[in-house]
Amino acid sequence: MPSELRPREPGYVERQAKLRFRDWRFRVRDILAALDAIAAYTDGMAFDAFVADARTRDAVVRNLMTMGESVRWIPDVILDAHPEVPWRVMRLVRNVVVHEYFGIDAAILWETVRGDLPPLSDPLEAVLRS
Numbered sequence: 854m855p856s857e858l859r860p861r862e863p864g865y866v867e868r869q870a871k872l873r874f875r876d877w878r879f880r881v882r883d884i885l886a887a888l889d890a891i892a893a894y895t896d897g898m899a900f901d902a903f904v905a906d907a908r909t910r911d912a913v914v915r916n917l918m919t920m921g922e923s924v925r926w927i928p929d930v931i932l933d934a935h936p937e938v939p940w941r942v943m944r945l946v947r948n949v950v951v952h953e954y955f956g957i958d959a960a961i962l963w964e965t966v967r968g969d970l971p972p973l974s975d976p977l978e979a980v981l982r983s
Contacts, residue, residue: 877931878981880923884943885977887916887923888970895966903966904959913966914950914957921947931980938976 894912895903903909924932924944932940946965950957 875926877927880926881977881980883923884920885974887919888974888977891916891966891970900960900963903963910959910962913962917950917965918947921945921950934983935976935980938973938980 891913894909898906898909921944924940924947927940932938
């Protein structure tokens with residue numbers, strides 16, 4: 854039986870609605886938490902150690918996925934009001950790491966971790982204050 858025709862367990866629809874309609878600020882906080890986790894996982898790590906550590910790379914990729922998925926649930930009015938945050942890029946990065954998982958270049962991932970992610974925290978904090 855196709856999954857869309859299978860009976861759902863009690864409360865499924867309500868749980869899905871809560872997930873979808875969580876206040877957008879929770880989604881921004883999820884992105885900030887992912888940034889913090891990536892920074893903590895890679896703190897003090899050199900590129901060679903990063904390449905050799907599959908667990909850390911996997912953790913970074915998972916948090917990049919979280920960031921991109923979180924963007925999906927932030928209303929367009931918020932995204933449009935804050936063009937200084939690269940919302941679209943975060944979403945695209947999520948798509949790349951999901952669909953090209955085994956083809957991700959470690960050097961590009963490392964440059965993202967070290968160069969692209971740290972500057973995101975301040976603008977995201979400003980979004981929360983707006």
